[in-house]
Amino acid sequence: VRVYCDHAATTPLCDEAWQAMEPFLRERFGNASEPHWAGREARAGLTDARRRAAGALGCRARDIVFTGGGSEADNIAVLGRCGAAQGRVVSSPIEHPAVGRALAALAERGLEVVLAPVDAEGVLDLEALADLVRPGDRACFVIWANNVTGVVQPVSAIAELCAERGVPLHLDAVQAVAGVDVDLAALPGEVTIAVAAHKLGGPKGAGLLAGPGIGSLCPCLHGGGQERGLRPGTEDVAGAAACATVVERAQTAEAHRSLLRELRDQYESTLGERVEGVRFASAGAERLPGHSLTLLDGLRGDTLVALLDREGFAVAAGSACSSGASDPSHVLQAMGVDRERALGALRISLGDLSEPAHVPALVDAVERAVVPLRAAAAAL
Amino acid sequence: VTDFTLAGCIQAPDGDGAAGGSACGDRVRITLRVVGEQIVGARFGALACPAATAAAAWCATRAQGRPFLAAARLSVSDCLRDLELEAARADCALIALDALHAALGDALSRVALASAPERVVVAMSGGVDSAVALARTHASGADAVGLTMRLWIDPAAPDASRACCSPDAVRRARDLCHSLGLPHITLDGREAFRAAVVDPFVSAYAAGETPNPCTRCNGSYRLDAMVGAADALGAPVLATGHYARRVRRGDVALVARAADPAKDQSYMLARVRPAVIERLRFPLAADTKDAVRAEASSQGFAAAGVRESQDVCFLGGGDLRGFLVRHGFDDEAGDIVDETGAVLGHHAGAAAFTPGQRRGLGVAAAAPLYVLRTEPARGVVVVGGSERLQRGQVDLRETVLHLPLRRVEAKLRARSPAVGATIEPLTGPGRLRLLLDEPVSAIAPGQTAALYDADGAVVGSGIIDAG
Numbered sequence: 001v002r003v004y005c006d007h008a009a010t011t012p013l014c015d016e017a018w019q020a021m022e023p024f025l026r027e028r029f030g031n032a033s034e035p036h037w038a039g040r041e042a043r044a045g046l047t048d049a050r051r052r053a054a055g056a057l058g059c060r061a062r063d064i065v066f067t068g069g070g071s072e073a074d075n076i077a078v079l080g081r082c083g084a085a086q087g088r089v090v091s092s093p094i095e096h097p098a099v100g101r102a103l104a105a106l107a108e109r110g111l112e113v114v115l116a117p118v119d120a121e122g123v124l125d126l127e128a129l130a131d132l133v134r135p136g137d138r139a140c141f142v143i144w145a146n147n148v149t150g151v152v153q154p155v156s157a158i159a160e161l162c163a164e165r166g167v168p169l170h171l172d173a174v175q176a177v178a179g180v181d182v183d184l185a186a187l188p189g190e191v192t193i194a195v196a197a198h199k200l201g202g203p204k205g206a207g208l209l210a211g212p213g214i215g216s217l218c219p220c221l222h223g224g225g226q227e228r229g230l231r232p233g234t235e236d237v238a239g240a241a242a243c244a245t246v247v248e249r250a251q252t253a254e255a256h257r258s259l260l261r262e263l264r265d266q267y268e269s270t271l272g273e274r275v276e277g278v279r280f281a282s283a284g285a286e287r288l289p290g291h292s293l294t295l296l297d298g299l300r301g302d303t304l305v306a307l308l309d310r311e312g313f314a315v316a317a318g319s320a321c322s323s324g325a326s327d328p329s330h331v332l333q334a335m336g337v338d339r340e341r342a343l344g345a346l347r348i349s350l351g352d353l354s355e356p357a358h359v360p361a362l363v364d365a366v367e368r369a370v371v372p373l374r375a376a377a378a379a380l
Numbered sequence: 381v382t383d384f385t386l387a388g389c390i391q392a393p394d395g396d397g398a399a400g401g402s403a404c405g406d407r408v409r410i411t412l413r414v415v416g417e418q419i420v421g422a423r424f425g426a427l428a429c430p431a432a433t434a435a436a437a438w439c440a441t442r443a444q445g446r447p448f449l450a451a452a453r454l455s456v457s458d459c460l461r462d463l464e465l466e467a468a469r470a471d472c473a474l475i476a477l478d479a480l481h482a483a484l485g486d487a488l489s490r491v492a493l494a495s496a497p498e499r500v501v502v503a504m505s506g507g508v509d510s511a512v513a514l515a516r517t518h519a520s521g522a523d524a525v526g527l528t529m530r531l532w533i534d535p536a537a538p539d540a541s542r543a544c545c546s547p548d549a550v551r552r553a554r555d556l557c558h559s560l561g562l563p564h565i566t567l568d569g570r571e572a573f574r575a576a577v578v579d580p581f582v583s584a585y586a587a588g589e590t591p592n593p594c595t596r597c598n599g600s601y602r603l604d605a606m607v608g609a610a611d612a613l614g615a616p617v618l619a620t621g622h623y624a625r626r627v628r629r630g631d632v633a634l635v636a637r638a639a640d641p642a643k644d645q646s647y648m649l650a651r652v653r654p655a656v657i658e659r660l661r662f663p664l665a666a667d668t669k670d671a672v673r674a675e676a677s678s679q680g681f682a683a684a685g686v687r688e689s690q691d692v693c694f695l696g697g698g699d700l701r702g703f704l705v706r707h708g709f710d711d712e713a714g715d716i717v718d719e720t721g722a723v724l725g726h727h728a729g730a731a732a733f734t735p736g737q738r739r740g741l742g743v744a745a746a747a748p749l750y751v752l753r754t755e756p757a758r759g760v761v762v763v764g765g766s767e768r769l770q771r772g773q774v775d776l777r778e779t780v781l782h783l784p785l786r787r788v789e790a791k792l793r794a795r796s797p798a799v800g801a802t803i804e805p806l807t808g809p810g811r812l813r814l815l816l817d818e819p820v821s822a823i824a825p826g827q828t829a830a831l832y833d834a835d836g837a838v839v840g841s842g843i844i845d846a847g
Binding site: 298299300302303305306307339343372373375376377378379380 | 387398425426427
């Protein structure tokens with residue numbers, strides 16, 4: 001058995017993405033900045049990719065900056081707003097490290113970073129956020145859909161309150177694009193978002209930064225001035241083409257999302273019936289359709305992952321032992337989940353490779369694996 | 381690949397060991413059933429990362445059905461190799477191996493291996509001397525088994541994990557045994573040691589004495605416990621890394637000064653009973669420290685580079701006063717007085733002042749002043765001139781004499797030479813008086829007096845009384 005339930009980690013390249021990028025790898029190999037025929041052929045592809053991505057995300061083509069992935073897009077946004085490490089920013093305690101650690105590094109150099117709390121479901125406390133975000137702040141950084149819990153934040157309200165105060169807003173949308181409608185046109189203010197192609201059936205190492213807030217970012221990388229000077233370097237036209245294609249595909253996959261939601265709900269209801277001591281983090285909040293964070297009492301999530309791997313199931317833990325230090329997920333800690341329970345987290349993320357038959361098989365496998373793990377823990 | 385067949389615990393086990401719970405929170409427990417020489421049952425419990433869980437299962441699988449001493453050979457490197465774990469996972473495997481070895485040590489009190497005349501249990505502290513003692517015992521062709529006692533260390537100490545008999549020291553000793561293919565047993569002596577050595581240490585200071593915890597530990601706790609372990613392991617003898625000789629006077633086995641007077645540790649063994657000495661062997665009796673260190677280096681022992689500590693082990697590098705205060709010694713500020721009771725100054729706490737001490741008094745006087753005694757009940761430290769420290773006689777309590785001698789050489793503290801003395805009886809059990817051939821300075825009540833015969837054998841000992 002080989003069942004892949006870790007789409008939040010990465011996804012295989014889809015046919016559409018391969019077809020979109022393939023011509024630019026060999027035939028239309030040119031440097032898109034050159035004036036000759038080879039450059040023109042590549043440039044046409046880049047322009048097309050930019051136009052398609054902008055159409056899918058609801059922004060102007062010039063407000064698309066192709067990057068070398070999601071973390072890079074987040075870092076360009078963080079450094080572009082507060083790279084001088086002066087002033088004040090507001091963020092959340094549940095950010096992906098691409099934002100969280102970037103801000104922490106700047107905080108060491110003097111940036112004031114204020115974190116708005118989340119509730120027990122992992123949803124940002126909007127009242128607290130409204131109190132914390134002040135005119136003059138450099139920016140606000142929020143993860144649109146969380147990579148651990150799958151929780152989708154109320155970004156319209158967040159964008160509004162930032163816009164009212166004139167504070168730029170960056171949303172890490174790396175997980176969100178796969179599962180929710182992203183329409184930048186509907187978000188007021190100086191908004192930017194970060195996207196990674198490989199979470200959507202695209203290649204690793206391709207992503208984009210999008211939104212009307214791009215115009216006011218300060219460049220943090222220096223070179224030939226490509227991508228509005230924000231991401232210099234010879235353009236990866238193949239990556240950009242694939243990225244645009246998978247963003248379009250994800251944003252028109254309503255039926256696929258419904259299927260994933262059904263499968264996820266089926267997984268949670270059957271597992272909840274068959275295994276004691278299980279709860280699902282953020283089950284009361286809006287979540288990505290294929291995403292479930294299962295908290296199992298009396299075991300370690302990373303050890304459960306190892307057992308499920310032996311059965312052929314690729315799933316993720318909410319935390320991992322890195323040579324003698326098991327740290328529970330900072331996201332669960334911020335939600336007030338106690339340490340022991342947080343260490344028993346199992347993340348399931350369904351997607352392109354998921355089939356209806358996977359769910360009962362996965363539930364069976366989890367049910368089987370839990371028995372010896374709990375027996376071993378009960379023997380302590 | 382973790383085999384969970386042996387997950388669980390044995391009810392009322394013969395050996396029960398747990399480890400972990402600190403840095404990463406992972407925990408492992410191993411329970412054993414031992415019948416005769418065989419471990420007939422082993423089970424593991426784990427709430428741990430995949431590597432530590434797999435290592436726990438490996439420990440149970442490899443221990444079950446094996447002879448007791450074969451299980452005591454199981455090492456971290458065996459585990460990493462069998463499970464094909466990367467070296468970075470050694471800390472994870474270590475949790476499981478610690479639990480297994482704790483269970484083996486716990487089982488020792490319920491194990492009676494058949495008597496094996498060639499077997500030598502080697503007492504290992506984790507230091508260089510016992511490492512060489514082990515290597516020499518092994519090289520001599522004996523069936524060597526390493527034994528380390530884990531002793532209580534002040535948890536607030538700065539070096540709690542590195543001191544002698546700490547977890548690190550236990551692992552170093554175990555690793556050395558395993559690298560030579562030898563079994564290693566860890567005895568958890570923490571609670572018993574605390575009751576037998578640490579509590580009396582604090583009480584002695586509270587009574588104004590200056591105790592010697594090492595002679596007390598060797599004489600009435602540690603070596604008895606290790607000889608008991610040797611009995612359980614079927615070994616007739618226990619080798620240690622002490623610099624001392626074993627001699628015989630008629631039927632009595634005694635400890636005698638080592639060949640190297642600079643490193644002689646016979647004083648530390650002065651309180652050991654002859655029945656225990658009968659069982660001891662000292663492979664380093666004829667050596668110098670430099671030679672031993674060189675031998676350890678040439679064999680690549682990790683212990684060769686370990687810093688030698690002369691301090692009280694359970695202080696773990698911490699200061700004495702802070703330790704005493706943390707452990708219930710009610711140390712209040714008070715007066716520094718002379719023998720007439722005149723107040724000369726003040727101290728922040730009488731604990732840790734010892735007779736003969738000059739530094740730290742903070743009292744200005746025409747002639748140098750020394751601590752004569754402390755009186756914790758009154759909270760005073762009594763000082764006087766150096767001539768007031770001289771004493772020509774000393775009374776001993778808790779005295780043991782192995783030979784009926786009248787003339788001895790008395791060593792009244794660890795770092796001072798022995799002086800000739802005549803024994804005079806006193807009334808009361810275990811009491812006697814030493815008439816010293818020449819006056820001795822700064823005799824501290826609570827210290828051990830070791831009594832030697834003319835050939836350097838310890839023929840008796842006692843505790844110096846306030847008189």
